[in-house]
Amino acid sequence: MATFKLTIVTAEREVFSEDVDSLVAPGIDGQLGILPNHAPLMTQLQPGEMTVRSDGDENVLVVTGGFLEVLNNQVTILADTAEMDVAIDLERAEEALKRASERVENRQSEVDLSRALQAFRRAQIRVGLARRRGRHSSTATPPVQRT
Amino acid sequence: MPSTQVLRRRIRSVANTAKITRAMQMIAASKMRRAQEMVVAGRPYSEHMNSVLSHLAALERGSEDTSVPLLDAREVKTTGIVLITPDRGLAGGLVTNLTRAVERTIKESETPVTLVAIGKKGRNFSVRTGNELKAVFDGIGDNPTVEDTRPISNLVIAEFESAGVDRVLLAYSRFVNTAVQAPTIDTLIPVEPAELTGNAAIGYIYEPGPVEVLEKLLPRYIEMEVYHAVLEAMASEHSARMVAMKNATDAANDLIDGLTLQLNKARQEAITSEMLDIVGGVEALA
Numbered sequence: 001m002a003t004f005k006l007t008i009v010t011a012e013r014e015v016f017s018e019d020v021d022s023l024v025a026p027g028i029d030g031q032l033g034i035l036p037n038h039a040p041l042m043t044q045l046q047p048g049e050m051t052v053r054s055d056g057d058e059n060v061l062v063v064t065g066g067f068l069e070v071l072n073n074q075v076t077i078l079a080d081t082a083e084m085d086v087a088i089d090l091e092r093a094e095e096a097l098k099r100a101s102e103r104v105e106n107r108q109s110e111v112d113l114s115r116a117l118q119a120f121r122r123a124q125i126r127v128g129l130a131r132r133r134g135r136h137s138s139t140a141t142p143p144v145q146r147t
Numbered sequence: 148m149p150s151t152q153v154l155r156r157r158i159r160s161v162a163n164t165a166k167i168t169r170a171m172q173m174i175a176a177s178k179m180r181r182a183q184e185m186v187v188a189g190r191p192y193s194e195h196m197n198s199v200l201s202h203l204a205a206l207e208r209g210s211e212d213t214s215v216p217l218l219d220a221r222e223v224k225t226t227g228i229v230l231i232t233p234d235r236g237l238a239g240g241l242v243t244n245l246t247r248a249v250e251r252t253i254k255e256s257e258t259p260v261t262l263v264a265i266g267k268k269g270r271n272f273s274v275r276t277g278n279e280l281k282a283v284f285d286g287i288g289d290n291p292t293v294e295d296t297r298p299i300s301n302l303v304i305a306e307f308e309s310a311g312v313d314r315v316l317l318a319y320s321r322f323v324n325t326a327v328q329a330p331t332i333d334t335l336i337p338v339e340p341a342e343l344t345g346n347a348a349i350g351y352i353y354e355p356g357p358v359e360v361l362e363k364l365l366p367r368y369i370e371m372e373v374y375h376a377v378l379e380a381m382a383s384e385h386s387a388r389m390v391a392m393k394n395a396t397d398a399a400n401d402l403i404d405g406l407t408l409q410l411n412k413a414r415q416e417a418i419t420s421e422m423l424d425i426v427g428g429v430e431a432l433a
Contacts, residue, residue, distance in 0.1 A: 044360055
C-alpha cells in the first residue's frame with residue numbers, strides 16, 4: 001500500500017517522522033483527510049486532534065494549531081505544540097482543565113496568561129478526547145506509545 | 148619576602164578559587180551542550196518555516212493589490228532593538244562585545260531607539276546608555292520554550308503594527324563554535340523572506356487563502372526567530388562562560404605554582420638561617 005512521509009515538528013523539536021498510510025487533521029476550514037499523492041496544499045490548522053494511520057495502527061496526536069504542508073508526497077506539520085496521545089486519563093484531564101482556567105483568571109503577567117491559555121486549550125482537547133474514548137472504550141485501540 | 152605562613156594561606160585561598168571556577172566551567176560545559184542540542188532540535192522547524200515563507204512571499208510579491216504589514220518596509224523614523232543578553236556575568240567579553248556592536252548600530256541608525264532587553268545585562272546596558280527601555284524580560288532560565296519567548300515577539304509585533312517603531316532589530320550573540328561567539332544584529336521586522344531558490348513557486352492549494360495563511364504565518368515566524376536567537380544567545384553565554392572559567396582555573400593554577408616555588412624558597416631560607424644560627428652557637432661554645 002502506498003504511504004507518504006509525515007513529519008511533525010514544533011519550534012522545540014521534531015515530534016514525529018514516519019511513513020504513514022493516512023492522516024486526518026483539523027484544518028481551519030474543517031477536518032482534512034490526507035492520503036498518499038495528495039496535491040500540494042498549504043493550510044492552517046486549528047487546535048484539535050490529529051489521527052495518523054499506519055499499518056493498521058492508529059495514533060492520535062493533540063495539536064494546538066499550526067500549519068500543514070503537502071508537497072511531493074511529504075506532509076510537514078509545523079505545529080505550535082504537538083503531543084502524542086498517551087493514554088489520557090479523563091479525571092486528570094478535567095482536573096488540568098480546571099487548574100488551567102483558574103490560572104487564566106488569576107494570571108499575574110502576560111507570560112502567565114499565554115502559558116495558561118495554552119494549557120487551557122490543551123486541557124480542553126484532552127478532556128474531549130478522553131470523553132469520547134470513554135464512550136467507545138471497548139472498541140478504541142490502545143494508543144501506541146512512542147518515544 | 149613574605150613569611151611561609153602568609154604564603155601557605157594565599158595558596159590555600161587561590162586553590163579554593165580554582166575549585167570554584169573549575170566547577171563553574173563544568174556546569175557551563177554541560178549547559179552549553181544542552182543549549183546546542185536545543186538549537187539543533189529546533190532546526191527542522193525553522194527550515195520548513197523558511198521554505199514555506201519564501202513561497203508565500205514570492206506569491207505576495209507577484210500580486211499587487213495585497214499588502215501584508217509585517218513585510219512592509221517603511222521609512223524608518225524609530226528603531227526598536229531586541230537585545231538578548233545573559234542574566235549573569237563571568238562570561239568573558241561576551242556582553243561587552245555585543246553591547247559595543249549595539250552601540251555602533253544605534254549611532255549609525257540616526258533614529259531614536261527603543262530597547263527591549265532580555266536578560267539583566269541588557270537592561271543594565273539600556274539604563275546606562277539612556278535609551279528608552281520598553282520592557283525587560285529576565286529570568287528566562289536555561290530551558291526556554293516558545294511560550295517563554297512569545298510575549299517578547301507579541302510585544303514587538305504590537306509595537307510595529309501600532310507604528311511605535313518602524314523596524315525591529317534582533318541583537319544577540321550567535322554561537323559559531325565554543326571559542327567564537329559573533330555579535331549579530333539581524334532585522335526582525337519587517338520580515339525579509341529568503342528568495343526562492345531553484346524552480347519557481349509550486350502551485351499550492353491554500354486554505355483559507357495565501358494572504359490569510361501568510362498573515363498567520365508571519366507572527367509565528369517572528370516568534371520562532373526570537374526563540375531561536377534566545378537559544379543561540381544561551382549557547383553563546385554558556386560557551387563563553389566555559390572558556391572564561393577555564394582561563395580563570397588555568398591562571399589560578401599558574402599562580403599556585405608560582406606561590407609554591409616562593410614558599411619552598413622561603414622555607415629553605417628559614418632552614419638555612421636556622422642552621423647558621425646553630426652552627427654559630429656551637430662555634431661560640433667551642
